[in-house]
Amino acid sequence: MTVAITLLGTGSPLPSADRAGPATLVRAGGAVLLVDCGRGVVMRLAAAGVFPVGLSAVLLTHLHSDHITDLNDVVTTHWVMTLQETPLRIVGPPGTRQVVDAVLAMLALDRRYRLDHHADLTWEPAVEVTEVSPGDRLEIAGVTIAVHETDHRPVTPTVGYRIEHEGTAAAIAGDTVPCAGLDELCAGADLYVQTVIRDDLVRAVPNRRLQDILDYHSSVEQAAQTAARAGVRTLVLTHYVPPMAPGQEDEWRAIAAAHFTGEIVLGDDLTTADSNRAGTSGPSPAPPPAERT
Numbered sequence: 001m002t003v004a005i006t007l008l009g010t011g012s013p014l015p016s017a018d019r020a021g022p023a024t025l026v027r028a029g030g031a032v033l034l035v036d037c038g039r040g041v042v043m044r045l046a047a048a049g050v051f052p053v054g055l056s057a058v059l060l061t062h063l064h065s066d067h068i069t070d071l072n073d074v075v076t077t078h079w080v081m082t083l084q085e086t087p088l089r090i091v092g093p094p095g096t097r098q099v100v101d102a103v104l105a106m107l108a109l110d111r112r113y114r115l116d117h118h119a120d121l122t123w124e125p126a127v128e129v130t131e132v133s134p135g136d137r138l139e140i141a142g143v144t145i146a147v148h149e150t151d152h153r154p155v156t157p158t159v160g161y162r163i164e165h166e167g168t169a170a171a172i173a174g175d176t177v178p179c180a181g182l183d184e185l186c187a188g189a190d191l192y193v194q195t196v197i198r199d200d201l202v203r204a205v206p207n208r209r210l211q212d213i214l215d216y217h218s219s220v221e222q223a224a225q226t227a228a229r230a231g232v233r234t235l236v237l238t239h240y241v242p243p244m245a246p247g248q249e250d251e252w253r254a255i256a257a258a259h260f261t262g263e264i265v266l267g268d269d270l271t272t273a274d275s276n277r278a279g280t281s282g283p284s285p286a287p288p289p290a291e292r293t
């Protein structure tokens with residue numbers, strides 16, 4: 001069977017004209033899972049042929065703003081496009097309920113406007129929050145989701161998700177340095193998606209606040225070393241800091257390839273990879289209408 005990912009957003013907190021914020025779509029069996037909700041996520045979901053109403057669940061790796069900033073758009077668009085009350089499932093580490101409650105509070109006026117205006121819209125946004133901790137296992141839409149600990153201190157708690165379906169596995173790590181939990185998350189996975197920074201480029205920028213990020217992200221080298229140690233088949237890099245410039249792909253790939261001999265996938269938003277074939281850079285073809293949700 002197949003587990004497939006689409007890098008919806010390959011950016012970071014640094015604004016980029018071409019890269020949306022961190023978000024990854026995972027499809028396995030009948031499950032359609034959105035991991036993180038960075039800047040522009042609903043636009044990129046649409047480009048991948050998915051509307052929020054088609055999501056089985058939203059999984060949050062941690063509650064840093066760049067990973068949740070457009071959760072409100074996912075919640076609202078899901079709500080206004082449902083034809084009957086349908087809960088949007090949101091899974092994340094402790095603190096997720098607080099964030100979701102705050103999102104709903106922010107949208108209170110909008111909810112009132114729409115409820116007053118649309119006679120057939122008679123329900124509030126339905127959101128089902130599950131707060132998870134390392135060691136938890138969930139079954140959602142026929143796939144198993146195992147929660148693993150990551151290390152993004154001082155940001156805590158943070159988790160990664162191992163999504164398993166009929167012998168295939170995708171390990172989706174958020175921001176983290178190498179650690180034992182990350183090794184467990186990735187062990188033998190078909191796909192390992194890691195947010196990365198180029199520490200050599202970041203060190204070259206004389207900006208104190210930018211230097212701070214060096215100690216709690218994986219560098220490209222470290223992501224490749226984790227991939228090699230864990231024996232994954234395909235390493236997928238995302239969340240490029242600084243934004244990967246046009247023509248730099250080979251340079252980034254070569255840095256990883258010095259430490260990992262498997263397939264390495266990186267590229268623009270909407271780059272895809274799956275457990276059966278090599279990754280492809282750039283926008284994936286839109287699915288046929290019947291598959292649209």
Ligand SMILES: [Zn+2]
Nearest residue numbers: 062064152175
């Ligand atoms: Zn973070």
Ligand SMILES: [Zn+2]
Nearest residue numbers: 022064066175
């Ligand atoms: Zn981040």
